[in-house]
Amino acid sequence: MRPARALIDLQALRHNYQLARETTGAKALAVVKADAYGHGAVRVAQALEAQADGFAVACIEEALELRQAGIKAPILLLEGFFEADELALIVEHDFWCVVHSLWQLEAIETANVGKPLNIWLKLDSGMHRVGFHPADYQPAYQRLLASGKVAKIVLMSHFARADELDSSRSDEQLAVFQAASQGLVAQISLRNSPATMAWPNIPSDWVRPGIMLYGATPFDQPQSVADRLQPVMTLESKVICVRELPAGEPVGYGGGFVTDRTMRIGVVAMGYADGYPRQAPTGTPVLIDGQRSQLLGRVSMDMLCVDLTHVPQAGLGSRVELWGKHILASDVATRAGTIPYQIFCNLRRVPRLYCEG
Template sequence: MSRPIQATINFSSLRKNLQLVRELTGKKVIGVIKADAYGHGAIPVARVLEEQKVDCLAVACIEEAINLREGGIQSPILLLEGFFSEEELPQIEQYQLSTVIRQTEQIDILSRWKGKPFDVWLKIDTGMHRIGFLPHEFSEAYRRLKECPSVRNVVLMTHFSSADEPEKPKTLQQINLFNSLTEGYAEETCMCNSAGIMQWPAAHGDWVRPGVMLYGSSPFIEPHPLDNRLEPVMELTSQIFSIHNLPAGAPIGYGETFITDRPMRIGVVATGYADGYPRHAPSGTPVLVNGQRTRLVGRISMDMLSIDLSHLPNAGIGDTVTLWGKGLPATEVAHHAGTISYELLCNLKRARIKYIDTAE
């Protein structure tokens, strides 16, 4: 048998999360599948979303889009970072892609394009201050795009910086600014990421673009009323392959960051930071052994981690350890590790991928 770390991807949960998006918004849906669908497999995920008649798919860059097209995906695809050079325009035409427009230089390039026109998504920077046109630049950018023969349709969009922190006033400020800038324009609009979908219904606009919530993980730092309606699509598991009974005062792992304060039963699991498990997850981070909760002890190694089996006398070698998934949200693990579930999911490596569909 090969090394036992496995990521099980459940398409039934993916469908249920998409249905929740549709229930909450009633709007057109852009399924965000950049970064290999957040570690879940871009082409398999895209096939399910396409079967569910998602309105559009979104990726970061043209390489990800070409991978989908060559994998047989026919749905509309949006390049969220837009194009980086004039050389990409023939590929955008060939693969029938749409592109975000985020800066004046892109409009200059489009004005020289002699091929077929594209659909474009005009990005307005309402306060994220990452990419997009500042408010005073918006009207001129819009005018130029509408006059450009290379542009077919325009959608107006922005991105929230703090939608996952509802107590902050920033999101409402961004919504109000976007609405004031786009008032009177006939174009469709798109504001909401996952946190916007779940928390800010007034901002749903014409399009929504769920990312992490599609994969059943909450975008929020604190618990949210809708968290329990999300179903984790990925369950990451491995197995115990070694057990030791240690006396009090025994250090565990690199750096001796954990020392037993009593006799303890310690299991070693075939998972480490080279698999994408966060190295900085501290002692006390939860895992499940045969569905029962226990904790990490000691520092994460490249290929292994140690867990406390002292209160689980029946746990043995070969038993299943759930690192995140049903009963243990990736968000909870990420919180212990001082990061976010997005990073855990995207960083997955070396695990065998198994696709299942419990609806079948």
């Protein structure tokens, strides 16, 4: 079988979850939306359920997949519901639900829900995606209470630039949140992964670790908590062909790389159809039989080329780590002009193998 595969280290996953808890002293919803950022939502949730305070997903389809797999822990719908008739499923499966828009509030007021809901009321504190305007936040809170259909309300917002350690925007958003929620008696949830790691001044009874759960840093510079993360996914494959090329020979589509001396080129069973970023340029790091080397030329759909010139022991069957414990996904993403969130989520066709350590 094709040797490309993704190894998922469940021990590292649990370490990162516990780090989020210990760093903040807060309860933590493990964010497993988008198939746990490409890591496999069901297996990730099963690995964490014994210690997790709950999980967060984008939509009801993702939540139902977890319930059908036997996950009984709380599950928060981060985008809430998209149609009013989803409220019946929310009640049936005891999902927690974000309310971010007036129409959702009105749907709850008019629905026959059967039992009270656990609502996370979202404020637009400055990111300007979804959430109530600050002037409408307290009235929305009061209407939810008055509806008689809510068991608990958690106050929440989301930060747009918490991954920028020198930006004042997070403090500005916090001030907006504190003004809009003044006097409301409820738990709060403000901290995503970067805020969990780097913004201790931001209060949060609940944190929402996402990218940090999978061991990748959201920052473009060293950060003390990020340095303690353990990569969860190792994307690897093998060398399936070796070429000895003289100087002046082009490699791959478009001839973007031309040998400047006699070189040994390894062809690896990995390409953009597997989720490896096509934009990754020559020089992007790889690990070949434990030794650092580099990508050469353009990434193809199913294959890419690496430099074996200075790895004399490498040849057919040599193991190649594309990212993982030694080649950080964040470094690959930076070289490719993207972020680790995207390269994880783009993983496809590659079988995931789960292990402990």
